Amino acid sequence: PHILILGAPGAGKGTQSANIAEEFDVEHVTTGDALRSNKEMDISDMDTEYDTPAEYMDQGELVPDEVVNAIVDEALSQADGYVLDGYPRNLEQAEELSEMTDLDVVLYLDVDEEELVHRLTGRRMDPETGEIYHVEYNPPEDPEIEGRLEQREDDTEETVKERLRVYRENTEPVVEHYEEEGVLERVDGNQAPDEVWADVKATIEDAA
Numbered sequence: 641p642h643i644l645i646l647g648a649p650g651a652g653k654g655t656q657s658a659n660i661a662e663e664f665d666v667e668h669v670t671t672g673d674a675l676r677s678n679k680e681m682d683i684s685d686m687d688t689e690y691d692t693p694a695e696y697m698d699q700g701e702l703v704p705d706e707v708v709n710a711i712v713d714e715a716l717s718q719a720d721g722y723v724l725d726g727y728p729r730n731l732e733q734a735e736e737l738s739e740m741t742d743l744d745v746v747l748y749l750d751v752d753e754e755e756l757v758h759r760l761t762g763r764r765m766d767p768e769t770g771e772i773y774h775v776e777y778n779p780p781e782d783p784e785i786e787g788r789l790e791q792r793e794d795d796t797e798e799t800v801k802e803r804l805r806v807y808r809e810n811t812e813p814v815v816e817h818y819e820e821e822g823v824l825e826r827v828d829g830n831q832a833p834d835e836v837w838a839d840v841k842a843t844i845e846d847a848a
């Protein structure tokens with residue numbers, strides 16, 4: 641199936657996408673991870689304000705559409721089924737996406753704002769596996785993994801605030817757009833990860 645997962649920064653898109661990719665045997669297409677792997681890519685020929693994605697990302701701003709649209713177009717053309725995470729983030733990207741592909745399910749993880757901040761500032765990543773942890777909610781059992789965990793550069797309190805502002809301004813209209821089209825499947829993302837997963841799984845099974 642073609643699955644889109646929407647939600648604010650920290651809503652659990654990456655966490656649930658990993659479950660979805662495994663259960664439904666689809667590709668996890670994530671613009672955030674793709675950009676983090678290419679943070680120092682030279683984009684100066686694209687007539688952008690800054691020369692690398694890093695300069696946007698570390699401030700919590702959106703990387704220019706031209707850069708991100710190309711990444712998604714390429715990734716989707718190579719994937720049979722997919723779960724798309726991190727895109728579209730504004731109405732222009734939503735328009736682009738509608739020209740690239742058709743969607744079977746549009747999920748929205750609904751999470752309260754103070755919970756988002758708590759999740760983001762406590763998040764840790766395993767640089768070796770890409771696995772997502774949380775110091776409080778989901779710490780690794782293996783002390784070796786614990787010792788190598790890293791914090792994402794944009795998970796500082798200041799950058800988190802800016803990411804949430806950018807989300808409200810640019811991405812909430814995208815959620816409203818799918819809501820108006822009548823295709824938005826809302827899931828209560830405030831629940832524990834396993835409970836969110838049960839709802840996500842059931843929603844995909846019903847819709848796809």
Ligand code: AP5
Nearest residue numbers: 649650651652653654655671672697703726759763774833
């Ligand atoms: P991106 O990587 O997409 O970041 P984001 O949207 O801010 O989302 P996050 O990855 O922070 O959160 P998530 O929803 O995946 O949550 P997670 O599962 O990790 O984008 C980063 C940057 O790249 C952007 O700021 C922008 O600069 C650029 N970019 C990316 N896409 C772009 C685009 N399309 N256009 C332009 N620019 C773009 O979970 C968070 C934490 O909570 C973890 O610690 C996890 O363990 C924990 N957790 C998860 N679920 C639960 C739960 N149910 N209960 C308790 N804890 C939980």
Ligand code: ZN
Nearest residue numbers: 653654655672
């Ligand atoms: Zn993510």
